[in-house]
Amino acid sequence: MTIYFDNIYLGKNSVVAGPYINNGPLKGHFDAIYNDFYDGENTFEDCEIKEAIKCINILINKYKDINIDIFLSTDLINQLVISNFVANNIKIPYMGVYNACATFVEEIILGSSLLNNKNINNVLCLTSAHNLTAERQYRNPIEYGGPKPEYATFTVSAATSFILTKEREDIKVESCTIGKVYDYGIKDSFDMGSAMASSAVLTLIKHLEDTKRDPNYYDLILTGDLGKYGKEIFKTMFYKEKGIELNNYNDSGVLVYDMNDKEVLAGGSGPSCLPSYYFSKIYNMMKDKKIKKVLLLATGALLNTTSVNQKKSIPSICHAVSLEAL
Amino acid sequence: MTIYFDNIYLGKNSVVAGPYINNGPLKGHFDAIYNDFYDGENTFEDCEIKEAIKCINILINKYKDINIDIFLSTDLINQLVISNFVANNIKIPYMGVYNACATFVEEIILGSSLLNNKNINNVLCLTSAHNLTAERQYRNPIEYGGPKPEYATFTVSAATSFILTKEREDIKVESCTIGKVYDYGIKDSFDMGSAMASSAVLTLIKHLEDTKRDPNYYDLILTGDLGKYGKEIFKTMFYKEKGIELNNYNDSGVLVYDMNDKEVLAGGSGPSCLPSYYFSKIYNMMKDKKIKKVLLLATGALLNTTSVNQKKSIPSICHAVSLEAL
Numbered sequence: 001m002t003i004y005f006d007n008i009y010l011g012k013n014s015v016v017a018g019p020y021i022n023n024g025p026l027k028g029h030f031d032a033i034y035n036d037f038y039d040g041e042n043t044f045e046d047c048e049i050k051e052a053i054k055c056i057n058i059l060i061n062k063y064k065d066i067n068i069d070i071f072l073s074t075d076l077i078n079q080l081v082i083s084n085f086v087a088n089n090i091k092i093p094y095m096g097v098y099n100a101c102a103t104f105v106e107e108i109i110l111g112s113s114l115l116n117n118k119n120i121n122n123v124l125c126l127t128s129a130h131n132l133t134a135e136r137q138y139r140n141p142i143e144y145g146g147p148k149p150e151y152a153t154f155t156v157s158a159a160t161s162f163i164l165t166k167e168r169e170d171i172k173v174e175s176c177t178i179g180k181v182y183d184y185g186i187k188d189s190f191d192m193g194s195a196m197a198s199s200a201v202l203t204l205i206k207h208l209e210d211t212k213r214d215p216n217y218y219d220l221i222l223t224g225d226l227g228k229y230g231k232e233i234f235k236t237m238f239y240k241e242k243g244i245e246l247n248n249y250n251d252s253g254v255l256v257y258d259m260n261d262k263e264v265l266a267g268g269s270g271p272s273c274l275p276s277y278y279f280s281k282i283y284n285m286m287k288d289k290k291i292k293k294v295l296l297l298a299t300g301a302l303l304n305t306t307s308v309n310q311k312k313s314i315p316s317i318c319h320a321v322s323l324e325a326l
Numbered sequence: 327m328t329i330y331f332d333n334i335y336l337g338k339n340s341v342v343a344g345p346y347i348n349n350g351p352l353k354g355h356f357d358a359i360y361n362d363f364y365d366g367e368n369t370f371e372d373c374e375i376k377e378a379i380k381c382i383n384i385l386i387n388k389y390k391d392i393n394i395d396i397f398l399s400t401d402l403i404n405q406l407v408i409s410n411f412v413a414n415n416i417k418i419p420y421m422g423v424y425n426a427c428a429t430f431v432e433e434i435i436l437g438s439s440l441l442n443n444k445n446i447n448n449v450l451c452l453t454s455a456h457n458l459t460a461e462r463q464y465r466n467p468i469e470y471g472g473p474k475p476e477y478a479t480f481t482v483s484a485a486t487s488f489i490l491t492k493e494r495e496d497i498k499v500e501s502c503t504i505g506k507v508y509d510y511g512i513k514d515s516f517d518m519g520s521a522m523a524s525s526a527v528l529t530l531i532k533h534l535e536d537t538k539r540d541p542n543y544y545d546l547i548l549t550g551d552l553g554k555y556g557k558e559i560f561k562t563m564f565y566k567e568k569g570i571e572l573n574n575y576n577d578s579g580v581l582v583y584d585m586n587d588k589e590v591l592a593g594g595s596g597p598s599c600l601p602s603y604y605f606s607k608i609y610n611m612m613k614d615k616k617i618k619k620v621l622l623l624a625t626g627a628l629l630n631t632t633s634v635n636q637k638k639s640i641p642s643i644c645h646a647v648s649l650e651a652l
Contacts, residue, residue: 001395001419003443043636069327070504077630078404080424084507084628088641093327093504095432096424098406106421116442117329137632178396178419181410302410304403306463310369315414 002177002210008112010171010323011122011163013279014059016051018130018157020264021276024257029280030158031058037132037157045082048075048130048159052086055159056126066163068092069120072111074103074271075128076155077137082128092124100300101196101225102179103127104160104275105319109176111164123164129270131155138189138305152190153227153269156256160275170287170326177207177320181302184316189301189308193230193253193266196299196316200226201237203318204297211322215246218322219291220282224252224274224298227266228259252277274298286325294323328503328536334438336497336649337448337489339605340385342377344456344483346590347602350583355606356484357384363458363483371408374401374456374485378412381485382452392489394418395446398437400429400597401454402481403463408454418450426626427522427551428505429453430486430601431645435502437490449490455596457481464515464631478516479553479595482582486601496613496652503533503646507628510642515627515634519556519579519592522625522642526552527563529644530623537648541572544648545617546608550578550600550624553592554585578603600624612651620649 014031022033034051041047052075060066071092073083080096087094099106104127111123134155164173179199186195200223208215215221226234231251239245252274253267268277274296285291299318308314343356345363360377367373378401386392397418399409406422413420425432430453437449460481490499505525512521526549534541541547552560557577565571578600579593594603600622611617625644634640 001446003445045632045636076405078632079426079628079630081628081630081633084641084643085633085638087507087643088509088628091506094425094507094643095436095504098422098424099420100405110421110436110439113436113439113443117439119329120327178421180417181413181420183414302405302407302414304405304407306371306404307407307411310371312411315410317410317413317420 002175002207004175005112005173007166008115008173009165009167009169010173011165011169012059012062013162014055015276015279016055016159017276021156021158021256026256026280044130044132044136048082048128048133049085052082052126052128052159053089055161056090059161066122068122068124070114070123072097072107072123073126074098076134076270086126099317100302101269101271101273102298102300102317102319103271105296105298105321108173108321109178109319112173115164115166121166124161125164126159126161127271127275128159129155129157129272131157134270148265149190150265151193151229152265153192153225153253153267154264155270156268156273156276158272158276160272160279172324172326174322174324175211177203177210179203179318181315181317183313185313187311187313189303189314192269192301193227194233195301195314197226197230197233198237199316199318200234200297200299201241203320204238205241207320215244216248218248218293218295221246221249221295222252225269226251226299227253227269229266289325292325296321328501328533330501331438331499333492334441334499335491335493335495336499337491337495338385338388339488340381341602341605342381342485343602347482347484347582352582352606370456370458370462374408374454374459375411378408378452378454378485379415381487382416385487392448394448394450396440396449398423398433398449399452400424402460402596412452425643426628427595427597427599428624428626428643428645429597431622431624431647434499434647435504435645438499441490441492447492450487451490452485452487453597453601454485455481455483455598457483460596474591475516476591477519477555478591479518479551479579479593480590481596482594482599482602484598484602486598486605498650498652500648500650501537503529503536505529505644507641507643509639511639513637513639515629515640518595518627519553520559521627521640523552523556523559524563525642525644526560526623526625527567529646530564531567533646541570542574544574544619544621547572547575547621548578551595552577552625553579553595555592615651618651622647
């Protein structure tokens with residue numbers, strides 16, 4: 001299902017980055033940073049809430065004056081509790097959304113559709129993640145501190161926020177392809193890159209079919225977050241399906257960290273991985289007209305701890321958005 | 327924030343009801359029932375997934391032919407894992423949404439906005455809940471089997487599904503008011519009715535202000551799910567704020583169960599409480615033109631087990647939708 005938008009734009013944005021990502025190749029490109037997982041708070045969760053609120057305040061301060069109508073938000077924590085407390089702080093009409101690490105693009109799809117309503121002019125979107133709120137929830141107590149396989153990814157600690165607007169800006173939301181859920185029978189919850197790679201391939205193929213485009217239509221096709229191994233699976237599978245080698249492709253999971261750091265394993269993941277890379281790097285390249293057309297493929301692994309303990313496989317999803325510099 | 331819709335209608339719907347609700351006043355009004363919490367499956371979760379898929383299949387079979395473009399879904403389980411597995415089964419482009427028990431109306435807001443897109447014609451929405459998947463997750467192991475206070479509510483086990491469409495139907499989505507998050511400092515996770523009542527009052531007042539309407543504009547104002555005590559708080563607070571006694575008001579939490587059954591305590595809750603009552607009773611009254619204008623106020627308590635254990639208070643939200651029989 002591909003939908004097209006006429007006058008929807010990416011407005012200003014901000015990224016607040018935590019440990020690891022802030023020591024990687026994006027260093028110096030963030031709006032603010034924090035250097036330890038508490039940042040003066042008593043819990044990891046309060047730290048994550050604080051950084052997310054800071055991120056939104058930085059964004060709002062980039063405008064002289066802005067009236068935000070709706071707040072869409074996501075995070076990895078059960079019942080979106082980080083988003084809920086952020087919404088309680090900022091007091092903007094709020095709706096929570098969740099497709100795991102694919103939610104960044106889910107927000108663009110829903111936010112752009114909300115802007116079709118006459119009296120909605122600006123939608124604020126947030127993605128929040130914190131490595132240790134996620135580790136506590138997904139791996140404590142069983143695997144806590146245990147060694148992980150090298151194909152495991154490492155949740156990016158960052159809050160990213162951005163405005164979707166009807167006001168003319170430099171980058172346009174051109175079209176979105178909403179993905180279906182697929183399940184390839186993968187049961188290893190560390191191996192999310194493999195679980196998600198095929199969904200990314202299927203959504204890319206669907207997007208190209210619906211829009212009658214060639215991969216080379218885009219200056220860049222960027223997945224997030226497949227990681228080192230998922231990225232190779234994605235390229236191989238796409239070649240097998242379409243006979244085309246992608247030479248304009250990369251994955252944000254392998255680009256956000258210094259991959260020489262053994263701790264980050266197969267690379268970044270989490271709902272903030274793709275947007276923190278996009279807004280810190282690609283967004284600016286688009287503003288500077290260095291690249292014009294970008295396709296983002298946001299992938300999500302749709303598990304929880306109960307489904308993993310019950311030995312169920314890991315379904316996955318991928319949503320695509322085509323962004324154009326004007 | 328109130329938005330108005332021109333040509334968005336509530337299409338067909340279906341309700342599959344589990345134990346307790348099926349022994350209450352709505353008995354005989356459901357599309358299908360199940361009588362024990364496994365219904366032949368090995369886990370509570372697989373039972374919940376099965377009933378949700380059944381609910382959707384019943385709904386689709388009510389149409390001769392329907393092309394569904396998007397699937398919006400919610401449930402109470404961490405990372406929306408029930409919805410994820412349902413989406414994997416039905417293979418319709420999927421987006422997960424979450425505002426706790428307020429999500430029914432969140433789905434109407436987002437689904438109606440998606441229908442503003444040219445090539446989206448039918449949106450399928452699902453709410454799923456199962457008393458024991460919820461109990462396992464929220465109260466196991468600490469409170470499991472322990473006595474509960476009488477102001478606690480009892481999660482309604484039911485799947486409800488419905489179509490939002492551009493095709494003319496008998497009931498119209500007239501307007502929606504999107505709520506903000508409020509926090510009244512309540513920390514007792516059993517006392518969700520009190521936590522949510524004030525949010526319901528504030529959203530009702532905002533809706534009436536934005537639309538310049540009197541409560542009597544509506545034939546029925548229905549909250550869900552405040553329960554026996556939350557309902558009284560709601561009425562008292564509204565009277566205190568506006569000096570108006572609501573005589574066209576009720577709460578679905580106290581209407582879905584036989585309230586003589588001590589096990590259901592202060593009444594029903596969960597994302598399926600309001601829609602299962604609405605679709606089994608009020609929807610048909612509207613189709614038969616017995617009542618014409620209905621305002622639904624869906625309330626959500628935005629906690630998780632970690633936030634409760636960390637002694638944080640419980641923020642809450644309420645979204646409103648005005649439905650009109652044509």
